[in-house]
Structures are given as structure tokens and as C-alpha cells.
Amino acid sequence: MRIDIITVLPEMLDGFVNMSILARAQKKGLVEIHVHNLRDYTTDKHRRVDDYPFGGFAGMVMQCQPIDACISALKAERDYDEVIFTTPDGQQFDQPMANALSMKENIIILCGHYKGIDYRIREHLITKEVSIGDFVLTGGELAAAVMADAVVRLVPGVLSDEQSALSDSFQDNLLAAPVYTRPADYKGWRVPDVLLSGHERKIKEWELAQSMERTRRLRPDLLDK
Numbered sequence: 001m002r003i004d005i006i007t008v009l010p011e012m013l014d015g016f017v018n019m020s021i022l023a024r025a026q027k028k029g030l031v032e033i034h035v036h037n038l039r040d041y042t043t044d045k046h047r048r049v050d051d052y053p054f055g056g057f058a059g060m061v062m063q064c065q066p067i068d069a070c071i072s073a074l075k076a077e078r079d080y081d082e083v084i085f086t087t088p089d090g091q092q093f094d095q096p097m098a099n100a101l102s103m104k105e106n107i108i109i110l111c112g113h114y115k116g117i118d119y120r121i122r123e124h125l126i127t128k129e130v131s132i133g134d135f136v137l138t139g140g141e142l143a144a145a146v147m148a149d150a151v152v153r154l155v156p157g158v159l160s161d162e163q164s165a166l167s168d169s170f171q172d173n174l175l176a177a178p179v180y181t182r183p184a185d186y187k188g189w190r191v192p193d194v195l196l197s198g199h200e201r202k203i204k205e206w207e208l209a210q211s212m213e214r215t216r217r218l219r220p221d222l223l224d225k
């Protein structure tokens with residue numbers, strides 16, 4: 001899988017892309033992540049990528065030309081399954097969307113900034129608009145990082161224990177059961193006896209009951225899905 005991220009703040013993503021799960025996935029040759037500086041694509045001699053909005057509104061708007069040039073250059077090299085724009089008014093990012101994106105071959109993520117981008121880009125070049133939650137960030141870089149992390153860890157082979165992505169919270173609309181490690185007794189805080197019993201069926205039943213109880217208590221909305 002290949003992810004191309006377009007941003008005016010590449011420094012913000014460099015560290016993240018070259019560390020964390022994304023670095024491991026790239027080293028294994030399973031994923032390629034490329035960060036593109038939008039300013040490299042402007043024809044403006046001062047490397048500006050934004051301008052004042054028509055209509056006298058407040059804020060600055062990212063211009064069509066550099067975005068179009070960058071996306072066109074990428075599309076000339078390969079086909080893309082999705083051209084995603086990160087924006088608070090997009091479709092809410094969730095685990096099913098992460099699952100679907102993890103099966104794509106090539107995706108572009110365009111990070112929004114300033115007041116927004118010229119709407120014509122959204123109409124003509126963007127295939128999917130995505131929000132990571134009902135709050136407003138200063139830019140789309142953190143949203144792109146969140147999405148890339150959630151998607152890349154689902155690519156087969158990225159996680160060392162393949163099962164572990166399947167037992168994630170949300171994967172079956174249930175929150176995950178609690179987990180414990182040694183020692184079995186820490187300052188009198190005891191691990192549930194069933195987990196020490198070695199009784200596989202009972203442990204599975206306990207895990208499901210815990211998932212159900214935590215979901216009902218903490219996220220009852222998930223049980224309606």
C-alpha cells in the first residue's frame with residue numbers, strides 16, 4: 001500500500017512517518033508513505049499557496065493551482081483509489097473506514113489548512129472528505145497522521161501478532177476486554193482468577209462477558225449498530 005500526504009507543513013509529519021508503526025511497516029516493505037510539500041508545486045514566485053477569499057470573508061483559502069499540480073503529478077505516475085481531504089465537515093473516520101482503506105493500493109491524503117481550500121478542488125479532485133471528530137484542528141496534518149496510523153496497522157503483516165488487530169476495540173462493535181500481565185498479585189491488586197485457571201473456554205466466555213459489560217456501560221451506542 002502507498003499513501004501520499006500533501007501538506008504545507010511536511011516537518012509536522014516527517015517525525016511521525018519515520019517513527020512509530022509507520023516506520024516499521026515501511027522497513028518491512030509493506031507500506032510506502034510519501035510526504036509532499038505543497039509549496040513545491042506553486043507557480044507563485046513567493047511560494048504562496050493561499051489567497052484571500054472572494055466575497056470578503058475572513059481567513060485565507062488554499063488555491064487550486066498548487067493542489068491541482070501536485071495531485072496531477074502523482075496521478076501521472078499511478079492510479080489512485082481515493083483522494084482524501086481532511087476537514088471537520090467530512091464523513092466521520094471510524095474503524096470500518098480504516099478497514100476499507102487498508103485494502104486500497106494507493107491513496108492520497110490532502111491536509112486542509114487556513115480557512116479551507118478552494119471549493120472547486122473538493123468538487124473536481126477529492127473523492128472522499130474525512131473528519132476525525134467533531135472538533136476543529138489548526139490543520140489536517142494530525143488528522144492525516146491519525147488516519148495513516150489506524151489504516152497501516154491493519155495492513156496484513158504490519159502487526160507482529162496478526163490476531164491483535166482483530167481483537168481491537170470497535171472491530172466487532174465491542175470494546176476490548178481488560179488485559180493483565182505479571183505479577184498476578186501487585187500490592188494486593190489481584191488479576192481475575194479465571195485468567196490464571198488455564199481453562200480456555202472459561203477464559204473466552206469471561207472475555208466476551210467483559211466486552212459486553214464494558215460496551216453496555218461505556219458505549220451503549222455501539223450495541224445499536
Ligand code: ADE
Nearest residue numbers: 086087131132136137143
Ligand atoms: N482539519 C481541522 N479539523 C479537522 C478534523 N476534526 N478532522 C479532520 N481534519 C480536520
